[in-house]
Amino acid sequence: MNSVVSQAEPPKKSFLYDPKVRAAFYQILLVVVVTYLFYKAATNAIENLQRAKIASGFGFLENTAGFDISQSLIPFSAAGSTYGDAFLVGLLNTLVVAAIGIVFATILGFAIGIARLSTNWMVAKVAMVYVELLRNIPLLLQLLFWYIAVLGPLPQPRNSLEMGGGFFLNSRGLFMPRPIFASDVSAILIALAIGVVGAFVFRHWAKKQQAATGRQYRVGLVTLGLVLGLPILTWIVLALTATNPIGFDPPRKGTFNLQGGMQILPEFVALLIGLTTYTAAFIAEVVRAGILAVSKGQSEAAGSLGLKPGQILRLVVVPQAMRVIVPPLTSQYLNLTKNSSLAVAIGYPDLVQVFMGTVLNQTGQAIEVVVITMGVYLTISLVTSLVMNTYNRRVAIVER
C-alpha cells in the first residue's frame, strides 16, 4: 500500500490575510480617523474663536486679574496680580487642602478600618455603619451639608464665640493666633533637619547591629526624640537665652470684625471635614482588606516563636498588610486630591474654582484654561503613580 500523501501546495491566499498587512491597515485607519477628527475640531475651534472674538495663546496669564481671592498663601491683590498669580494661588490652595486632608483621612481611616475588625461587637458595628453611610452618599451632598447646615448657624463676627487661647469662631471662619517667626527661627529648622538625618543614621546603624549581634534598640523612641525633641530643645534654649523665635499675634475683637490673627475660611473647614470623613470611609475599607489579607497562620506562627501581641502586629502583620494596603491607599489619596475640585460647589478658592471658574469666565479662553488645569491634575496623578510603581517593585514579593 502506498501511504505517501502528496504534500499539496497550500492554496495561495490573498496578501490581505497577512496579519502584518491587517495590523498595519487597522492602525493606519485609526491614525487617519483620529487625525481627521482632531483636524476638524481644530479648524472649527479656530473659526468659532474668531467669530466670538476670543484671543488665543497663553498671553492672558500676564494680564491683570482684577478680582480678589479669599484665601491665598502668596501675596495676591486684585490690582497688582496677574492671572498667572491667580493660577498659583489656586494650585497652592488645592495642594494645601489635599495635603492636610490626606493626613487626617489616613489617621481617621486607619482608626476606623481597625475598628471594623475589632472583637468588640459594638465598635465593629458602629465603624461599619459609618463606612456604609459615608460611602453611599455623594461627596457633593456631604460638602453642601457641612458647609451650609453645620457652618451656617455660626454667629456673626460681632458675637464671635470665644474658645480660649486666642481662638474665635464665627461665620467668617475660625480665627487663631498667627505665629510670627523671628530671623533665628532657622536654628530650629536646622535642628529639625539634623534630627531627621540623625534618626535615619541611627535607624541604619541599629538595623546593622541587630543583624550582627541580635541586640535590639529602641529605634522608635530615639527617632521621636531626635525629630521632635531636638527642635523643641533648641526653641527652649533660644527662648531662654536670646529672644523667643516664635511669637504669636492673636486676633482681637474689633467693632465689626476681628483684627489680626490668622483666619481659616469656613469653606476650607467644610471642604476639609467633608473630604476627610468621606475618604476615611474608603481608606478604612482598604485597611480592613489589607489586614484580612495577612493569613492567620502568620500571626499564629509569630506567636509560636514567642513574640508578644504588640510585636506580632508591628513586626509580622503590619509589614505584610502594608504591601496590600499601599497601592489602593495611594489611589485614595489621588481621589482625595481630585475630589478637592468639588470646592467649586462651596466656593473654596481651589484651582478649579479660581482658574476654571473665575479666570475662564473673565477671559473666555476655554481651551488654554482647561488644558492647564487638566495638565496640573494629570501631572499630579502620573507622578504619584510613577512613584508608587517604583515603590511596588521594591516591596513586591520576589518569587524565585
Added chain:
Amino acid sequence: MTTAVDMSHYVRSDKIEALPPPRLTRGPLAWMRENLFSGPVNTILTLVVLYLLYVTIPPVIRFLFTDAVWTGTDRAACREDTVGHPVGACWAFVIEKINFFTYGSYPAPERWRVNIFFLLLAIGVGWLLWLRAPRRDLGAVYFFWVFPVASYILLTGGNVDFGGGFWLTFAIAAVALVGLLVAAAYFLQTSMRTALIIGLGIVAVIGITLAFIEWDFGLLPVPTALWGGILVTLLVATVGIVFSLPFGILLALGRRSKLPILRLASVIFIEFVRGVPLITVLIMANTMLPLFLPPDTGVDRLVRPLVGTAIFASAYMAEVVRGGLQAMPKGQYEGAMSLGLNYPQMMILIILPQALRIVIPGIVNTFIGLFKDTSLVSVVGIFDLIKTIEASRIDPNWAAPTISYTGYAFAALFYFIFCFGMSRYSIGMERRLAAGQKR
C-alpha cells in the same frame, strides 16, 4: 518491669476532679461578656461608643421622626415660633415639592412619559442584573438599543426634523457601506453572505432608529431645559451606563491589543481621563464641546454633561474590564485560537462572556461611583436632584430653619437607597462567583 516502676513516677494513678462547667456559654449575657466586656479596654471602648450613640442617635431620631412635621402647606407649619414646639425635619416641604424633585419643570400633563421611562429603566436594569432572567441576550438588546431609543422619543417627544433629502443621503450611504463590505468579502475570498448580513444589519439598525426618531408619535415636544430632578439624575446615570459598557469594553480590548498604535491610543485616553477630576471633564464638555463642533450646531445644554459623563465612565469601565481580561487564563485564548476562531469570534464567544462575568462586582461598583458622581452635573448648571433641592431650599414660601437639613436628608436618603442596594447586589454577586473556590 523497670518501665512500669519508672512510669509510676510521672503517670497519675488517680483521677483529677472535673473542672466546674463554665458559668455561661450561651445566652445574651454570655454573648455580651464575650463581645462587649471581655477586658478592661473593651469595656471602656463599649462605654465610650455607648456614650457617643447616646449623644448622636436620639437627636437624629427626634429630628427625623419625633419632631418632624408631616403635613402643611407653607413655612408656617415648620417654624418653631408658629407651631410652638421644636421642629425637626419638615417633611411637608418634601411632600409638597416631590413632583419638582422628581420631574423638575417637566409639564405636568406629560409626566406619564417620565413615569414610563422610569418603568422601562427598571425593567432593563432588572433584566440584566437578575442572572437567571430568561433571554438575557434579548435583555442586552433591549437595554442598549430599544430602551435608549424609546426613552429618547418618550422624553423629548421625538419627531426630529432631519431636513429634506436626508433619507436620500442615508440610502446612498447605506448602499456604499454594503458595497464596501461586499467588495471586502470579494477580495478576501470569504462568504458574501456574512458580509451582506453584517452590512444590512448595520443599515437596518441605524435606519430603524432614525426612522423612529423622525416618526411623529403625536407627543408634545418637551425641551430639555424643563427636565429636572430625579429624572435628570437617573438619565445621566443611565447614559453613563449605556455608553460606558460598550466603549469601556472596546477601550479595554484596545489596551490589551498587540497593535502598538491602537494600544497607545487606548492607554493615553484611559490614563488621561482617569487622571483628571470629573468636574474638569464636565467643565471641558460644557465650554469646549461647542467650540469643537461646526459653528452653527448648537449643542443642547443637557447633552454636554452627558458626553462628559459618558467619556469619564468609559475610561473607568475600561480598567474594570481589563482586570477581567487579564484574569482569563491564557489557555482560554489558546483554546479559542486552536479552534480556528478569529479575533472577534474569540472575544465575543469565549473570552468576553467569562471575563465580564467575573468583573460584575467591579462593574456594579463603577456604577455606584457613577451614580454618586451624577450629582456633579449640578455644578455646571444642570437641574439634577441636588440642584432642584438647592433651588427649593431658598424658596421664600418655605423659609424655615430646618428646610435645608430636610432637603439634604431627602437627597441623602435617595442616593443611599440606590447606592446601598447596588453595593449589596455586588457583594452578593461576589459571594456567588466565589462559591466555586470555597471548600
